[in-house]
Amino acid sequence: MQATATDSKTGGRSKLSVSGATKIYQTKTGTVHALEDVSVDVREGEFLCIIGPSGCGKTTLLWSMAGLHPLTRGRIAIDGDPITKPHPQIAMIFQDANLLPWRNLEKNIELPFELKGTKPDRERIDRLLDRVGLVGFGNKHPRELSGGMQQRASIVRSLAVDPSVLLMDEPFGALDAFTRDEMNLLIQEIWMETGKTIAFVTHSIPEAIFLADRIVVMSARPGRIASIYEVDIPRPRPVSIQTEPDFIARVMEIKTRIDSQRGQEFDHSAVA
Ligand SMILES: Nc1ncnc2c1ncn2[C@@H]1O[C@H](COP(=O)(O)OP(=O)(O)OP(=O)(O)O)[C@@H](O)[C@H]1O
Ligand SMILES: [Mg+2]
Structure with missing residues (x-):
């Protein structure tokens, strides 16, 4: 594992460690060099935002952190354990809420428990639904909910299984500016209440500054870390x-x- 970074503010230790992450996709038409030698520690309880030009490998990096696809070179670890497949302590939230249209909200939120073969934690789910203002909507289907409500439901679904790390890939990118502000306030509050470790990809510089402890600025493809900005x-x-x-x-x-x-x-020379 990479040397443990110490945060001068929080004294936080490294929760998710990315070292030398390199990803080269092999496609029918050739290779795509998406990431090159990316090393960063996401500290325990940190809100880390990742920003950079379109196509620079932000999603690739997040998917690798989630264990959803392998790196070509390098290593990603949680609490020192290498991540080679989806990890129970890591949840991912995408730009689309990805709710199953044929299931109501409650059944969507219970899905991760079904997949794990465990009983849904009703008390925790109800508390989270209350927290995000969705009490009374459990029997509604996704088509009956606004985009913001669907995304709030997907946040509840992710938090219901109590992961320690949340990976978010432009989760509010498709929302209007007003709803996005509301969601940013909500995620700030949830983060402050729960102390989760969050890595959050965004295209919006104001969103990154509003949310982050640190912002990783990536270079154009192949994505590398150009600088890290402290907020x-x-x-x-x-x-x-x-x-x-x-x-x-x-x-x-x-x-x-x-x-x-x-x-x-x-x-x-641009590396901070
Ligand atoms: N499964 C794949 N197979 C081949 N190439 C891929 C694959 N996924 C991504 N790529 C390529 O890797 C590069 C990085 O893609 P990625 O989606 O990680 O970028 P991004 O920074 O998230 O972009 P955006 O800001 O537009 O979401 C792009 O050139 C993309 O075309
Ligand atoms: Mg992306």
């Missing part, structure tokens, strides 16, 4: 913070970092 804004962060000059200056700083990566060879 030392106290929590809870209100949505209105996004209009403050300090916040806007941070957005510009990260935008400059991303723009400097677009279509360029990797510049080692």
Whole structure:
């Protein structure tokens, strides 16, 4: 396992360790070099955001962290144990809520328990439904719910089995700006209450600054870590913070970092 990183703020140890992650896809038309030598520790209880140009390998990195596909080179470990297949302590939330249309909300949320062959934890599910404002919707089908409600249900489904790590791939990317703000507040509150370790991919710089302890800025494909940006804004962060000059200056700083990566060879001097 990679040397344990110590967070000066939280003293946190490494929860999810990525070292030398390289992924080369073999396709019928040739190879695609998606990731090159990515190393980062997601610290216990940390909110880590990952941002970078489209196609730079963010989803590839998250899928590898989830044990959903193997790396070509490198290693990913949780608490020091290599991840080679989906892990019970790691849950993934996608851009689409991915609810099964023929099942009602309750039955969708119970699915992970069915797959594990265990009894659903009704008390925990009810508490989570209450937490995200979905009490009374258990018998509704996904088509009867708004996009935001469906995504809230998918968050409940992921948290119901009490994972220690949540991997989120642009979970709010398809939502309107108002609903997205609501979801950002909700996920901030849930993270503060539960202390989960979160790795969160987004295209939105303000979203990353609003949510993160640290932001990993990736280079264009093959994706590498170009820099890591610390967000030392106290929590809870209100949505209105996004209009403050300090916040806007941070957005510009990260935008400059991303723009400097677009279509360029990797510049080692850019590594923070
Ligand atoms: N299963 C696959 N087989 C072959 N190539 C793939 C596969 N999945 C992804 N790729 C390629 O790997 C590269 C990285 O893709 P990935 O989806 O990880 O990027 P991304 O950063 O998540 O992009 P976006 O911001 O658009 O979601 C892309 O060039 C993509 O076409
Ligand atoms: Mg992606």
